[in-house]
Amino acid sequence: MVSERSLDVLRVIVQDYVASREPVGSKSIVERHAFGVSAATIRHDMALLEEEELIAAPHTSSGRIPTDKGYRVFVNQLADLRPLSPVQRQAIQTFLGNATDLDEVLLRTVRLLSQLTHQVALVQYPTLGQSRIRHVELVPLSATRLLIVLITDTGRVEQRHVDIKSQIDAEFLSEVRTKLNARLGGLLLAHAAESLDLVTDDFHADHASIITQIADSLREQVAANRVDKLVMAGAANLATTPEDFGGSIVPVLEAIEEQVMLLRLFAEMEPDQRGLATSIGSENAAFGLGETSVLTSGYSSSRGEFARVGVLGPTRMDYPNNMAAVRAVARYLSRLLGEE
Amino acid sequence: MVSERSLDVLRVIVQDYVASREPVGSKSIVERHAFGVSAATIRHDMALLEEEELIAAPHTSSGRIPTDKGYRVFVNQLADLRPLSPVQRQAIQTFLGNATDLDEVLLRTVRLLSQLTHQVALVQYPTLGQSRIRHVELVPLSATRLLIVLITDTGRVEQRHVDIKSQIDAEFLSEVRTKLNARLGGLLLAHAAESLDLVTDDFHADHASIITQIADSLREQVAANRVDKLVMAGAANLATTPEDFGGSIVPVLEAIEEQVMLLRLFAEMEPDQRGLATSIGSENAAFGLGETSVLTSGYSSSRGEFARVGVLGPTRMDYPNNMAAVRAVARYLSRLLGEE
DNA sequence: AATTGGCAGTCGTGATGTTTGAGTGCAAGT
């Protein structure tokens, strides 16, 4: 069991190490913080913390640095997040105001968050579960090539090309468009698949092949809406401290670019009582992100669409500040999208 | 004036330096290449090259490395690009086949190109100059918020939110949609602005404010289509050789993320007789990319849409290989988009 | 029982000096 003071010692070790990137020794602790005890006592507490594997010494006779487990305890202990400075709040307001569409809102969000935290910022596009189909548009691109555009009432636009085996007749296409919209308009995406089955019946059997091709493509688009998408900004921040990533940021950059890994990680992260989910260092090892931490918070729009926004950076990061920033941005984002 | 052999010496210096990342000396040149002369003779030629500022010595008594000017001469001299290996050609085919829409084609293109070259790959979305308006869709997002979607017959989809000052009536909206499409359908983007002026006349003066808001937004969307967009892949490749960027890849990552700089650079690059445009090292200094080189080639779709595809990497890169890859990918891309 | 001061011991860091070898430039020889 670790004493109360030992946890305080852990806290200052994390703080000082994050600030200085140098192993912190007992002497510098008593110098910089008013513990009211001598260095030897701190050393005793440090021995306890080392026993618990919350801190470790890079080599004999050096200061200590927090282990991943130590960071975890530190983060969990972190009860009250200091709110953002007025300047920062102001920045959120001015930065995210008057954006022209969802794409732009999310783009500005990540840029802002990466500036606030000096880390890589990530935001996930909201899922479309509760959206309804607003309009389906068919655009012939060539004699045998068709563009299918799906517009939802939440303002999402999905598009897809499809190669049609036979020639496409403009008039016929117009008929298909009309009937498709009659069938699908107003439907929840979740229910669209069933109605698509009926569409084939509306047409003469001659055209069955074309219709099923179009219907299949639409089915895929509806399904693809569940596949999430990420926007990202601030990759340059990784390169400012490559030492924090075991010397090479290559795997991290690769993981970010791949996106699939990150989406899986997002899906697995469980928010705590503050609505923030944290994943620290080796907890991400399965994703090739062994020396990085990820902080996320959920946000939601008025439709109950739900998605995540967060930051990714070295395990050695300023957790209190970054957690506060992620939470503030997530809240503002919810409000902004909720209004619409 | 530099002799014929001197240029050969320059060529092997570039080759060996790119391969080994070490200054190359006269001795290693005669060892590795069959020049049929002694090291001292090579030294003499190297002295000439140094006079011309094509190569430089990092310090007294060390081998030489090419200057930016040296790379430039090397690249210009490079007459015939060795075609890609069959394996690489095959990779292009299988990688770019059956993509579902423009977004995906371009995404796959950059991924492929970054794999072929081990550099950052970039591709610019085609401009829409010759496209015609296919359909305009208006989607109410809330009582006062509207989504405007613009679809062109080349398959591009542009969207934008707009806040309407007054309440929006569904029926009225439907009327606007119909009239807008009647006015704009089939029009070249370039001519859309004029016709938009006439749209206001179609409606009762009561609605003038709403109509002008919608018209203004559409005008912006048409104009925004000229603003280009970039897709990128392979940023991790930068991090594999940070030494090549004066120690820090931060400015490069920032420039890539910013995109505006790159688009300006793209715009200024002049293709040579091979259809390839090259910008080497200090030639990019104005863009904050002093130690990087950019290779691009134009590509075009059937509509005469034109854009660029290319790679960006350290000045010390494998020019012959990368130039061949960029050219091959650009050609394939033109063919792929031309077919559609 | 908790805390403290003292002290020996460990080990990374940085300063200093030395050697080694790759590479140059030049001048005289072929």
Place this chain on the structure above:
DNA sequence: ACTTGCACTCAAACATCACGACTGCCAATT
């Protein structure tokens, strides 16, 4: 025009050493 021989330079690699920041432990103190 090219080559050989030679003196010279300089970065990199290595070894040595003194320094100082720590720790761990123990006996003394409160």
